[in-house]
Amino acid sequence: MKATRYEGNKTFSVIEKEVEAPKEGEVRIKVAYSGVCGTDVHIYHGMMDKRVSIPVTIGHEMSGVIDAVGEGVSGYSEGEKVVVRPLDDRGAKPSDKGFNHVCEDLKFIGIDSPGSMQQYWNVPAFTLHKLKAETDLKLAALIEPLSVAVHDVRLSGLQAGETAVVLGGGPIGLLVAMVAKDTGANVIISEVNENRIAKAKELGFDAVNPINTDLVAYVKEQTEGRLADVVFEVAGVQPALDVMTEVAGIRGRIVMVAIHGEPKPVNLFKFFWKELKLIGARVYEKEDYEKSIALITANELPFEEMITDVQPLSNIQQVFENIDNNPDGLKVLMDCQL
Secondary structure, three states: OEEEEEEEOOEEEEEEOOOOOOOOOEEEEEEEEEEOOHHHHHHHOOOOOOOOOOOEOOOOEEEEEEEEEOOOOOOOOOOOEEEEOOEEOOOOOHHHOOOHHHOOOOEEEOOOEOOOOEOEEEEEHHHEEEOOOOOOHHHHOOHHHHHHHHHHHHHHOOOOOOEEEEEOOOHHHHHHHHHHHHOOOEEEEEOOOHHHHHHHHHOOOEEEOOOOOOHHHHHHHHOOOOOEEEEEEOOOOHHHHHHHHHHEEEEEEEEEOOOOOOOOOOOHHHHHHHOOEEEEOOOOOHHHHHHHHHHHHHOOOOHHHHEEEEEEHHHHHHHHHHHHHOOOOOEEEEEOOO
C-alpha cells in the first residue's frame, strides 16, 4: 500500500509498505479522502518537529470505509463508512474532571501517532463515528474541521437573532460562519484577503475588509449600535485581538478559536467596562461530531464550495508546495486511493 511520510525540512516521501492487520481493539480503514489543515502545514514548515516523530505519516481530517475489524471490537462491520475523531484520551485522569477532549495527557492522532495520509489506516475503535451509507465521502472529509466550528458555536451560546462577528475568513472561519448562520444568527465576516472576501460573499455572507472599512462602525451601523453578541477570533493575529473587545457589545461573548502560542496584549479594561466574557475553545466533543455528521448528511449548507482541490496521495509534496504558493485556497483533499 501507499503511505506518505513527512521527512522533515519541508519534504514528504511516498513509500510502499505492507498492509497491517488491526490489533486488538482496532479497526483498519480504507481511507477515501484526507484533508490538509493548518496544523499539517505547520508540520510541513518544521514548526512541530519537536513534537512529531520524524519520519511520520500525518493527517487527521478524513473519511473512509472499514476494511477489517480487530479482535475485541464490536458494533462495527466491514464496509461501513466512518470518520475518525482523532483524540486518544486513554491517559485521562480524575483531575481532568471528565473533559477528556482537553485532558492533560491527550494524544492527537495524526500528530502524536500515525495519521490518515495513507491508503489504509489502523485506529482505535473508540475513535470511530459511523456515517450513513449514502454519505458523500468527499464531503465527509470536512467533518473534523466542521466539528471544530460546531464546538465553537456551541460554547458561545449563540442564539437565533443575535449578531456574530467572525474575525478571519479562512476555512475554519467560514465553517464557523456557516454554523452560526444555520443557528439563525446574523453573521459578519472580517477578512483582509480580497479573494477570501469574494468567496465569503459568494457564499452569501456579509464580509468586510477591516483595512478599508472601520469594522466597529460598520457593525454598529448594522446592529443599531448594539455591536456583536458573539465574536469569534479565528485570525490569530494582533489586529484581531485589538478589535475583538471593541466590536463586542455589552455582555458580549468572545470565543478564542485561533491558537496563540505566545502571550499577546489584550484590552482587559473592556472586559470590566462591558462585562465581556472570554471563552476558550479547543477541538471538539462527541456531540459536536454527531452534529457535524448530521449537517454533512443533510448537505443543506454549501460545503462543496469549501473544497478547493482534490489531488492524488502521490502528489503530496506538490500539494503542500502549492498551498504555500496559493494561500487563498480553502480545503485541499488528498484522494488516498490514488
